[in-house]
Amino acid sequence: MTDEAGPWLVVGLGNPGREYAGNRHNVGFMVAELLAGRLGARFGRHKRAVAEVAEGRLGFGGPKLVLVKPLTYMNLSGGPVAALSQFYKVPPAQVIAVHDELDIGFGQVRVKFGGGEGGHNGLRSMSKSLGTKDYVRVRFGVGRPPGRQDPADYVLSDFGAAERKELDFLVDRAADVVESVIVKGVEPTQNLYHGA
Numbered sequence: 001m002t003d004e005a006g007p008w009l010v011v012g013l014g015n016p017g018r019e020y021a022g023n024r025h026n027v028g029f030m031v032a033e034l035l036a037g038r039l040g041a042r043f044g045r046h047k048r049a050v051a052e053v054a055e056g057r058l059g060f061g062g063p064k065l066v067l068v069k070p071l072t073y074m075n076l077s078g079g080p081v082a083a084l085s086q087f088y089k090v091p092p093a094q095v096i097a098v099h100d101e102l103d104i105g106f107g108q109v110r111v112k113f114g115g116g117e118g119g120h121n122g123l124r125s126m127s128k129s130l131g132t133k134d135y136v137r138v139r140f141g142v143g144r145p146p147g148r149q150d151p152a153d154y155v156l157s158d159f160g161a162a163e164r165k166e167l168d169f170l171v172d173r174a175a176d177v178v179e180s181v182i183v184k185g186v187e188p189t190q191n192l193y194h195g196a
Helices: 024-039 078-087 121-130 151-155 161-184 186-193
Strands: 008-012 051-057 064-070 095-101 109-113 136-141
Touching: 008 024, 008 078, 024 051, 024 064, 024 095, 024 136, 024 151, 024 161, 051 078, 064 078, 078 095, 078 121, 095 121, 095 161, 109 161, 109 186, 136 161, 161 186
Parallel strands: 008 064, 008 095, 095 136
Antiparallel strands: 051 064, 109 136
């Protein structure tokens, strides 16, 4: 894909504030930060949205990426995303949400286009504000909570010690998946990564 199709909006979903930084729910922020590092871009406050934004190109002369960390809380993420998609003139089909996913086991990263929100408040807010569910989701598996732990408490707690040993590798893999979607498309990316 060339830049003629316009920029891509890559939204890392999470909650602002140091107390949330290591939470399962904040894996979207982790992936966005890694991607910014790869692009040599830095996050800064955006003048039109309650969000931090970093801009760069994927490879020399490659597609433009606008990386976004909404600074509202998770359930209000859609407002800044919609404002930025209008500001950068990005159609929903070129919006990628990176988020934690309870229905996928830890260690797996999946990608899909459209579909439901699976009870994820960040996705629900995005779908409502964008007026469509037709955007890309990069789903970072965190698995189900153990025993009777409330899913909300589970995603708002930090990754466990064993998980943290693999976390950097998996965040790196999720960033690879985002780049693959932009360069190759959703289906080829599914074929590449879903068997792994």
